[in-house]
Amino acid sequence: MPSTSECPNRQAHSPYVPTTNGCGGQDSWSASFIPNSFGPANFTACCDAHDICYGTCNSNKANCDNAFGDCFAGPCSVFPAGSPLRDQCMQIAALYYSAVVLFGGGPYETSQREACDCCGSSCSDLPCQPGPCGATPSCNGTTSCGCKSGSDRTYCVREIACLDTVTCTTNANCPSGRVCVFNTCCGAGGWCAPLCGGSSGLVAPLSSGSGILRRE
Known part of the structure; x- marks a missing residue:
């Protein structure tokens, strides 16, 4: 967390x-x-x-x-x-x-x-059980947020534009307000994704960039 x-x-x-x-x-x-x-x-x-x-x-x-x-x-x-x-x-x-x-x-x-665990209020399993790409349990009361495995915990994160983020191995590689999660639709390895459930600045949707959005 x-x-x-x-x-x-x-x-x-x-x-x-x-x-x-x-x-x-x-x-x-x-x-x-x-x-x-x-x-x-x-x-x-x-x-x-x-x-x-x-x-x-x-x-x-x-x-x-x-x-x-x-x-x-x-x-x-x-x-x-x-x-x-x-x-x-x-x-x-x-x-x-x-x-x-x-x-x-x-x-x-x-x-x-x-x-x-940093999970949204709608994660029914404790801790959240992350799913593979396309089968992410929703959290934080919205389908735009899902439970994903991080390097240390399971996180409730918002959808990301794959070409508008960076790869990572730990949370230290990510900008403030984002965490390193795995098993995304963006490819192998970890990707920095914005947390759901924080202040408005932390959970604001990313720009669509290339238009390739994935629910994480």
């Missing part, structure tokens, strides 16, 4: 299961600066729940972050109310919350790309 902004009609990628790595991640550098606990207050469950929330297709980042911030009241309750240790624990919690709000955008996008 490209990005959440370019694919508003995301659907869960089966059989993806979100992974967790505690508060500091798997590398020792981050673990030393972002510990899983403060004394007897263990934050691991809160951090793992936040990982799962980010890794759940169509989750809302702000909701995940807010639930994460609220979660720390439980672990910090091991210290007496009003005690300096309780206050210090909640200050640490506030720092963790601020960190995900300010710097969690990248991890959220990465998790959503792993958790979701």
